[in-house]
Amino acid sequence: MRTQATEPETRLWLALRAGRLASIKFRRQKVIGSYIVDFAAREPMLVIEVDGDTHGTRARYDAERTRFLEQSGYRVMRFSNSDVMTNMEGVLLTIIAATAPATAPLPTLSPEGERAI
Template identity: 50%
Template structure:
C-alpha cells in the first residue's frame, strides 16, 4: 500500500511540490540526491534525502487543522533518525530561493551534528 500511495502522490503533485522538485532533482542542490513521494513506512514523505536523513514536508492550508497528526508524523520520522523540515506551499511558491537557502543551511547543520 505505501508504494501504491507514493506512486499516486507523484502523479497528483501540488504546484508547490512540482516547483520544489524542479530545484531538488538530479542532485541540483549541492549534489544531494532527493527522492519525492517516498515511503517511510507507514508514511509517504514529500521529499527525502536518504543519505542525509533529511525529510522535507510541504504543507497546504489543510495542515493547519491537522497539526496533531503532523506532530505524530514528525515524531515517528525523528525516531527513525530523520530530521524533518516543513514549509508552507505558499512559501515555496513565493520565495523559492529563500527556501533553497534554508534547506542548504539545514543540510550543513546536519553535517556538523
C-alpha cells in the same frame, strides 16, 4: 501515493531532483514506515514536507508523523505552499544551511607576548 503533485511540490521538486541542490539525492513521495513523505534524502537523513492549507487542521497528526520520522533518524523540515511559491530562494537556502556540515570554530590565537617562538 498521489498521482498529481501540487504546484508548490512540482516547483520544489524541479529544484531538488537529480542532485541539483548541493548534490543531495532526493526522492519524491518516499515511503517511510506507514507514511509517504513529499521528499526525502538518505544522506543527509532529511525529509522535506510542503504543507498546504489542510495542515492547519492536522497539527496532531503532523506532530505524530514528525515524531516517528525523527525516531527513524530523519530531520524534518516543513515549508508552506506560500513559502515555496513566493520565496523559493529562501527555502533552498534554508535547506542548504540545514544540510551543511557543522564547522568547528576557528582557534583562538594567544596574545602577542605569549606566543612560543
